[in-house]
Amino acid sequence: MRAVIADRPGGPEVLRPVELPDPEPDPGQVRVAVERAAITFIDTQLRAGTSLGPRVTFPVILGNGVGGVVDAIAADVDPAWLGARVVTTTGGSGGYASAALARAGDLHRVPAELTFDEATAVLADGRTALGLRRAAHPGAGEVVVVTAAAGGVGGLLVQLAAASGARVIGLAGADAKLGQARALGAHHALSYRAAGWERKLAGLAPDGVDVVFDGVGSTITEALFPLVRPGGRYLPHGAAGGRWGRIDQADAAARHITIVPLGAIGATGDELFALAAEALRLTAAGTLRPTIGQTFRLEAAAAAHAAIEARTAIGKTLLTTT
Structure with missing residues (x-):
């Protein structure tokens, strides 16, 4: 099989194409022609x-989500x-390859209405977005801020929040x-690279923000949380900013702000599987629209x-193998 491997940690240049023997399924597994x-x-x-x-152990073939045809x-x-x-899912690694092993219990059939591009794009991001939406329960008229609003998860969150009737501000x-972000349903979109974006956001939500979906962390969290x-x-x-943002837990308690960590959205494998299945269903129905911004050949994983x-x-x- 063709694969991309990283022999050591480092920049994108450590990703290199290799040829390896096709993997054979162990009990309970299938092989997917990716x-x-x-x-x-x-x-x-x-x-x-x-x-x-x-942490991963090097050498490693990265990739935890694939779409393809079961061939063994x-x-x-x-x-x-x-x-x-x-x-x-592939169990955490092995996806950057033309063949990947997976547990039979992790397989989702691709709805006939969907391409592999669409189904693969919503597999992980869709379950994350739906789990976050379920935990936050944004309601009609509430102000919702989505960071990284044009990203894989962020773009889906913009759609879900807007569909709930919330007023969505994308960053x-x-x-x-x-x-x-605007095309996906955000009512306002602000650049956090622009000076004074915090003041502009406060002006758009003078009574404060009801929900923040924060995929960036770092100083963005520290600017948003007081709002x-x-x-x-x-x-x-x-x-995505390089570190988790700092939240003053005493302040959160004093203002009765609920902090929902990522680990709380799918406490079990069965819950995560169900969220992914729902994401596929909603995408097939046209309710969710993944943004597939770019596709690279497998061998161009470094790019x-x-x-x-x-x-x-x-x-x-x-990444595409074809």
């Missing part, structure tokens, strides 16, 4: 060795899966991303990582 592999921002952090999440199964797996169009760093009104909800779900780190990528970035 059409599309999803890239997440955390992949870039894992590759660099700076991830705030679980273990003896104990239902043969009905052979030939099925699926999207699936992003470039004009193209601000335009994309949350008493009884509001703050949902830190990423650290894909570089684009994400340079903040030039919009929406979801995918």
Whole structure:
């Protein structure tokens, strides 16, 4: 099989194409002939060795989400899966390849209405966005702020919040991303690279913000949290800024602000599976529209990582093996 491997932590240049033997499924597993592999921002952090999440052991084939056709199964797996169009997690690694192993219990059939691009794009980002929306329960007339509003998760959150009747303010760093946030349903879009954006946001929400979906962290959190009104909800779900933002827990308690960590949106594997299934259903129905901003050949994974780190990528970035 073709794959992209990182032998050591470092910049995008450590990702190199290799040829490896095709993997064979262990009990309970299938092999997927990969059409599309999803890239997440955390992949870039894992590759660099700076991830705030679980450490990886090098050498490693990154990638935790793929779409493709099941072409081999273990003896104990239902043969009905052979030939099925699926999207699936890979257990944390192994996705940047033309063949990947997955547990049969993690497989989702791709709805007939969806391409592999669409299904792979919403597999992880969709379940995250739906879990965050469920935890926050944004309501009609509430003010909702979405950071990284043109990103894979952020773009879906903009749609979900707008559909709930909330007034959505999207934050992003470039004009193209601000335009994309508006196209997805944001009522206002502000650049957090512009001087005085905090004052502009406060002017748009003079009574405070009800909900913040924060995938950036760092100093963005520290600027946004004071704007949350008493009884509001703050949902830190990423650290694209390089670190988790600091939240004054005493202040949160005094103002009765609910802090919902990312780990609370899907406490079990069954819950995460159900959220992903719902994301696929909503996308097939046209309720959710993933933004697939760029697709790279598998062998160009290093260029894909570089684009994400340079903040030039919009929406979801995918790798293609075809």
